[in-house]
Each structure stands twice: as C-alpha cells, then as structure tokens.
Amino acid sequence: MRVHNFSAGPSTLPVEALEEAKEEFVDYHGAGMSLVEMSHRGPEYEAVHDDAMTLARQVFEAPDDFEVLLLQGGATLQFAMVPMNLLGRGASGGYVLSGAWAVKALDDGGHHGEVYAAWDGEPSGYTRMPEPREVEVRPGTRYLHVTSNETIGGIQVHEWPDSGVPLVVDMSSDVMSRRVPWGRFDLVYAGAQKNLGPAGSTLVFVRRSVLETTRRDLAAYLRYDVHAGARSLYNTPPVFAIWVMGKTLRWVRDRGGLAAMEQSAQAKAGLLYGAIDTSDGFYRSPVEEASRSLMNVVFRLPSDELETEFLTLAEDEGLVNLRGHRSVGGVRASIYNAMPMAGVEALAAFMAEFRADRA
Numbered sequence: 001m002r003v004h005n006f007s008a009g010p011s012t013l014p015v016e017a018l019e020e021a022k023e024e025f026v027d028y029h030g031a032g033m034s035l036v037e038m039s040h041r042g043p044e045y046e047a048v049h050d051d052a053m054t055l056a057r058q059v060f061e062a063p064d065d066f067e068v069l070l071l072q073g074g075a076t077l078q079f080a081m082v083p084m085n086l087l088g089r090g091a092s093g094g095y096v097l098s099g100a101w102a103v104k105a106l107d108d109g110g111h112h113g114e115v116y117a118a119w120d121g122e123p124s125g126y127t128r129m130p131e132p133r134e135v136e137v138r139p140g141t142r143y144l145h146v147t148s149n150e151t152i153g154g155i156q157v158h159e160w161p162d163s164g165v166p167l168v169v170d171m172s173s174d175v176m177s178r179r180v181p182w183g184r185f186d187l188v189y190a191g192a193q194k195n196l197g198p199a200g201s202t203l204v205f206v207r208r209s210v211l212e213t214t215r216r217d218l219a220a221y222l223r224y225d226v227h228a229g230a231r232s233l234y235n236t237p238p239v240f241a242i243w244v245m246g247k248t249l250r251w252v253r254d255r256g257g258l259a260a261m262e263q264s265a266q267a268k269a270g271l272l273y274g275a276i277d278t279s280d281g282f283y284r285s286p287v288e289e290a291s292r293s294l295m296n297v298v299f300r301l302p303s304d305e306l307e308t309e310f311l312t313l314a315e316d317e318g319l320v321n322l323r324g325h326r327s328v329g330g331v332r333a334s335i336y337n338a339m340p341m342a343g344v345e346a347l348a349a350f351m352a353e354f355r356a357d358r359a
C-alpha cells in the first residue's frame, strides 16, 4: 500500500511514472537488458535523453535562447558552478539571503568570486521574502541570486526582485509547480529530487548569450559551455535519474503543464493554510502570510509534546514524513506536484480531528 508521503525531498513521485519504470526496468523494450546496463551512447539511451531534454523545454515553455542542461552534483554543485562560470574579474554576485539554502549558496559562492548579501532575512528569522524595493544591488553586479522557495523555512517568492540585473534562481523546491518569468532570468537550476524525479540529476536552464562569456579556465565538468556543446553527454549521465525525470515531465505535460500544476498547488496549499487559519491559534504558521510557500507548508502546535503526538498519530493514519527540518522543528507538509488532493484532504481532516480532541 502507498502512503501519503509528505517528505521534503527526495519526495513523492507520480505513481504512474514509477509503475511504468517498473514495467520497463529489467528488460528494456525487448533489448534483453535494462536501460541502466546499456551504453549511454547507444540508440536506446539517446532516445531517452533527447526525450527528457525536449520535454523539459516544452513543459517549462523555455524560449529558444535558453539551453537545457542535465547535470550531476545536485543544486549544491550549482552553488559553486554559478559564480565559477559567471563571475569574471571585477564582477560580483548579489544574494538574497532568505534562509538556509540561500546562505549555503552565498557561502560557497564566496570561494569563487566576490559575493555579498543584497538582502538579509536573518534579523526577521527568515520568516518572509523581501519586497522588491528592499533588495539592494551594488554597481558591478553580474547577477542577483534568488532562492525561489526556501524548503526548510516554508517561504516562497511571489513577487520577483526587479533590481535591473539578471536573476539566477535556485528553483529546487518549487520547480515545475509554476510558470517561469524567463525574461528576467539568466539561469535557473533545480536538483531533481523535490519535484522532477529521483535524486542524481540537476536541471539547468541557461541563456545562450551567457554561455559566450562564461569562464573557460575551469575543469571541463564545471563549464556550462562544455555541457551545452555536448548536449549534456560530455561524460556518462545519470541514466536512471534522467529516464524517470522524463516520465515525470510527460506526466506533467499530459495533465496540463505548469499552469495546471500552479492551480493545483494553490488549491492544495489553500486547504492546509485554511486549516491553520481557522484553528483559533491551535495551529500556527511561523511565516508571514504574503510569503507562504505553496510547496512546503510549515506549522507549529501549542507544545513540543502535542507536536510529537500529532506526528505519531498522523503516521498511524498513513500520513508520513511530516516532521519539520531538524534545524527548526515543528511540522512540515511538503505538497509537491505528485501529492494528490486526496492526500492533502486527508491531512486537513486529520488536523481538524486532532484539534477537536485536544482543544
């Protein structure tokens, strides 16, 4: 039996994609071997690879002047690759410090170029995203790095900064859940395991004109232009991860694409925030309303004891992985694309019942 899995990542995937992979796994389309045992230069994998790249472009409605890259190293390697490639002499990177992930991006960036905080959410406990006018960009800034959704803090950008410099966006935890304002972006990246597929692959979109100016004095794997020139087949790609990502992309496309995912995310998150807001303070959201995440809904209960009891009883009901990140505690419901409305309804009903029994 499948449970309702609210894990923040790796996280629930479309069961249709998993079933399909299972069917095809041991003997891939009659080849007498699995896809993960074949050459990545053979026709079978070539087709899988091209399919994933084409679907990514289609689903994300990426304009022609963007390159699609499928890399490894997770979003974490992008914390380094972005400044390595984009920050030449005299250029700096501004960072919106919105939470744990943004802080890591800035810290790693500091090893490879001049970086600074263009806004710091630490004084307000990372409970909100900045308003566009609060972001301060210095002269000589090559890009502004934004984390579109802070997976741990449960806050999301709903109004993009408009500081006049191109945006580089870590969309790891809300990728494929909303449309992308391509005009403002130079580069978007996302580790796969939150909404795109299994861990092991990282999706990057980079503006082609950017590739003409990236640094060349780097190890080959670290160069965006090398991957773009090789259609992300410079070295052996993460075959399994890309294969299942392709299935997830097709699942999203067949269900109406990003606009449909956006609608469904709003409906699902609306249900949980509604359960919080109508609980007479029994459930409490620590984040500001205008910055609430549609992907990671975090909330607190009146005491640690009640939180523990809540998590234990929820698990008995098949509502699992609701514990907040170890650094902040509380409850976190991650409701990515593949979390069905029925799962969210079951959680909202459980919240109401739990409160009625305790209040």
Ligand SMILES: *Cc1c(COP(=O)(O)O)cnc(C)c1O
Residues within 6 Å of the ligand: 009, 073, 074, 075, 076, 077, 101, 147, 149, 150, 151, 170, 171, 172, 173, 191, 192, 194
């Ligand atoms: C999970 C996450 C990361 C780290 O991703 P890895 O693929 O594990 O490197 C970075 N940024 C955000 C916003 C995330 O949610």
